[in-house]
Amino acid sequence: MIQENIKNIRAQLPENVQLVCVSKFHSEESIMQAYNAGVRDFGESRAQELLKKVVNLPKDIRWHFIGALQSNKIRQIAPFIYMIQSIENEKLLQETDRQAEKNSRKINVLLEVHIADEEQKHGFAENEIIEFFEKKKWQNFLHINFCGLMGMATFTSDNEKIRKEFSKIKEIFDKIKNIFPNPTFATLSIGMSDDFPIAVEQGSGMVRIGSKIFGNRIKN
Ligand SMILES: *Cc1c(COP(=O)(O)O)cnc(C)c1O
Numbered sequence: 001m002i003q004e005n006i007k008n009i010r011a012q013l014p015e016n017v018q019l020v021c022v023s024k025f026h027s028e029e030s031i032m033q034a035y036n037a038g039v040r041d042f043g044e045s046r047a048q049e050l051l052k053k054v055v056n057l058p059k060d061i062r063w064h065f066i067g068a069l070q071s072n073k074i075r076q077i078a079p080f081i082y083m084i085q086s087i088e089n090e091k092l093l094q095e096t097d098r099q100a101e102k103n104s105r106k107i108n109v110l111l112e113v114h115i116a117d118e119e120q121k122h123g124f125a126e127n128e129i130i131e132f133f134e135k136k137k138w139q140n141f142l143h144i145n146f147c148g149l150m151g152m153a154t155f156t157s158d159n160e161k162i163r164k165e166f167s168k169i170k171e172i173f174d175k176i177k178n179i180f181p182n183p184t185f186a187t188l189s190i191g192m193s194d195d196f197p198i199a200v201e202q203g204s205g206m207v208r209i210g211s212k213i214f215g216n217r218i219k220n
Contacts, residue, residue, distance in 0.1 A: 002033040005213045009196075013207065017200055018187075020064050022210030024049065025217040028056055034213065035061070043085070043208050047073035054080060066150075066208060068122065071095045083108040085150040085189055085208075088122040090132075093141060100143035108145045110189050113172060115165040116154040123151065126172055133180045146180070148187030148205070149173050153195055162195050166202035173203075 006021070013019060022043040023031050031042060031053065040060060044050040045067025054063065062082035069084070069092050077084075078099035087093050087109050100107040111132075114123035124132070129149075132138070138146055151169040153162040173188045191199025191207035199207060211217065 001215075002030060002213060003037040006034060006037045006039060009209055009212060012197065013200065017204055018206040020066075020189075020206060020208045021213050022066065022192075022208050023053075023214065024067070024210065026210075026214045028053060030214050031057060031061075041082075043210070045086075047076050051076060064208075074099050078107065079103050081107060083110065083147065085110040086112050086122070088112045088114075088124065090137070093144065097141040097143045106143050106145050108147045110148050110150040110187060111146070112150045112152075113169050115151045115169045118154055121152055121154075126168075129172060130175065130179075133176050138180065145184050146182065147184055148189065149176070150189040152192070153190070153199075159198060162198050163202060166190050166195075166199050166204070170203040 009019065018041065019039065020041045020043045021034050021039050024043070024045045035058060041062045041064060043064040043066045044053070050063060050065070063080065065077055065081055065084045066086050069086055074092065074095045084096060084107060087096065093109070096107055096109060111129060112123035113129055114121060114125055149169060149172065153165040156162065169190060170188060177185060187205050188203060189206040189208060190202070190204045193209050193212035196207040196209060
């Protein structure tokens with residue numbers, strides 16, 4: 001089932017769009033099925049769960065952190081995390097930079113932009129993120145690779161609304177690429193199970209898909 005689902009999703013993605021399988025709340029067995037279908041990028045949203053999974057699963061998995069972050073969680077995942085996609089403010093960026101330095105490495109980061117009109121979604125406001133690059137604030141973070149932006153659209157069945165939100169973040173992404181011409185800044189992570197076709201249409205470079213691959217999550 002999982003392997004078929006992956007095949008199905010891949011068939012809908014242009015070649016230049018990366019797939020991150022969101023495995024939060026799913027078992028190591030399920031992850032191994034996706035792994036055996038060739039997937040190496042997995043997304044998790046809880047540090048404790050991720051720390052447990054990392055121990056048993058293959059070492060060539062690239063783990064993406066996509067959940068709400070606190071400083072103590074950054075410390076725990078800093079030694080091995082491939083990319084943190086959910087950096088929603090400068091304070092978390094500072095802590096990530098500090099922990100990366102402690103581990104003598106650089107950490108790949110996507111900055112999360114708040115595009116939905118839902119209070120519970122997180123991220124930098126448009127003016128904050130533009131200012132961050134205009135004022136060259138990135139210069140303060142020597143152990144961070146700024147790889148791009150991440151965004152989540154409003155949870156709604158109104159496709160036009162979702163389209164507008166994705167189009168907005170694409171516009172912000174292109175604007176930043178002009179003021180920060182660093183080749184590492186190349187990834188726009190938008191699109192989940194229910195809205196990834198719209199995200200792809202609007203220029204997504206990375207989709208994060210969970211339930212359409214692993215089935216519904218049983219939360220505990
Ligand atoms: C859970 C989650 C996803 C995957 O959601 P699905 O709808 O199951 O595909 C993607 N991105 C983020 C940030 C998430 O928290």
